[in-house]
Amino acid sequence: MELRICHMYPDVLNLYGDGGNIRCLSQRLRWRGIDASLTRLPIGETAHLAEFDLVFIGGGQDFEQQVLLEDLHRGKDREIRAAVEDGLTFLTICGGYQMLGSYYETHDGQRCDFIGALDLYTVGSHTRMIGNYKFRCGPASGGSLVVGFENHSGKTWLGPGVEPLGQVLAGFGNNGEDGTEGARYRNVFGTYSHGPLLPKNPELCDYILTTALRRKYGSCELAPLDDSAELAAHDEMCEKIHK
């Protein structure tokens, strides 16, 4: 078995240790004897998304955003929309998550058109939502308890066409108001939990891997791994984050 992983825009969307998620996905496959190939798709390069089983898009700096949008609107946006509808598994984080939505509106009312693959939009705010946080994934996303770190000023609002990835237990999540965190649509997982989301949340990692493997091979049972290190770090943070 093999999963072909695509890291989209690793040259500009790589702000918060995002590579950790790629390492985690690949390692947890390899430890089970499943092959993992990684293709980096930087700005300016094109590839058919149909050649991949799992696409990762991370968060980035404002500085490169313009370059990125120009590249997206040269046709990648259309391709991403089609791949999402086709059931390709995506993990998108922070800026990458916002980007899958319809648009971003700055706090002074300027609107920036995004990919429009998910029924959600983001509005800039003056508050920085920053810190360790935790949320519980919905039953359709595995139901696990996730600990992470969020750092965003954009508030994301979900439309009726998507489900939240989970419900916030402590912290801000999508907007700090409605208790939702992230988004789930078909096989897309979007979240504000940046950087090393997966290493400390092996259950969620395996759920995403299973989603991708099932799509490709029909059925899939992942062999259990010794997760004592991962779970120790997970539990430690769970206790640290009160509220």
Add this chain to the structure above:
Amino acid sequence: MNLRAILAILLCKCLRGISRLLHRGGTAMPGRYALKLCPNLLELLAKDVKTVAITGTNGKTTSARMVEEAFAKEGKSYLSNRSGANLLSGITTEFVMNSSLSGKVNKEYAVIECDEAAARTVFGQLKPKVVVVTNLFRDQLDRYGEVTHTLENIHAGLEKTPGTLLCLNADCSLTSSLALDLPNPAVYFGIDPGAAPSREKPALSDATHCIRCKTEYEYDYISYGHLGGFRCPHCGYSRHAADYAVSDVLELRGSGSRVLMNIRGEKQLVDVNLPAMYNIYNAVGAVAAVTEMGLGVKAAVDALASFHCGFGRMEEFPLGKAGARVMLVKNPAGCNQVIEFLQDIREPFILVACLNDRGADGTDISWIWDADFEGLTKMAERIDSVIVSGDRAGDLRVRIKYAGIDDKQIRVERDYEKLIRWLDTQEKPIYMMPTYTAMLELRQKLVQHCGGTDFWEG
């Protein structure tokens, strides 16, 4: 000097006296209150002092110590914020402690390390003769924000002091962009092409696109991270020739380096009494600063040969049979440099890594996944054991596991005293890489165990 200023000085000196009676450092707090009383106090005190200020992401403390060594060896009268209190408050405290009640500073020179975010407020008051910018890397995103934001902070500070001479890292496209639109005179330091083997272009770079026109840079060579011979194919922004250049790295040893520098056309053999490539950058920056301050090249070169940094920067402790080195790590670029240094260690060693997530470390520890811990697997047969410690030891254990080190080889030990007692019984050399607040705690315990000085005594 007005009455407000005199009262502020008096207050600052009293608060410092009380701090020391209570066995505290009192390095920043007294200045903070004094500035509330007299917001431009630093400006009043610094106006007759010839100051060199050092800022940037990595290497500030080491570079400042190198520069300071030259001032000390030359017998110059100078003050310095060697305690590490490098915000407006700490720098002001240092000036007050060297001034009379009437605000007359009794030193001719000042060697000041300045936090890159504080540069915005400090430089306008300090009006340094020379400002060194060591480099700019991603650092503690929750605290500093994006790296371009840090660049803006430094830029805003320099706007208020147009007469200051800039000493800029020629190899850092972010740093050297400061000279593009500021009126300040500038000189450049760097590592010339061919001086050391070019590295691979890193998978993760902090400056991929041109700061002026956002086109992707091309590189002739890379010394590390995004540092090297960069060139924008679109607008032509490119590496400026270095006035102070390392032209050949002759030796890279575990204890120090020997390099050939080209200083405004003159060849100079330089011994740097501190190992690792990144300290060669610090050294050439220090040579530029000392020379531009008017002390001469020889003063700078002599200082580098005898210099000891201490305070957690390659600091040595007589622990165990073979000794320990403490190497502060704060961000991916610095961490990668330390891991690379370890690759040159030929004998088996013990590795201790400590990760905290307090304010001064950055509360977001995501950066450990940007650092190249995979490099440890290349020396796996020489790593006798790995011990992780600190508030976030658990995360570090996971990071090192995913880098490819067997989890069974990784030990978690959160109690520094217990850890130090165990390390003291060991035969093999010990290398410790703590984050900032972990370093402070660890170092305090090491000093108690091995002897040494408190942080404010440096």
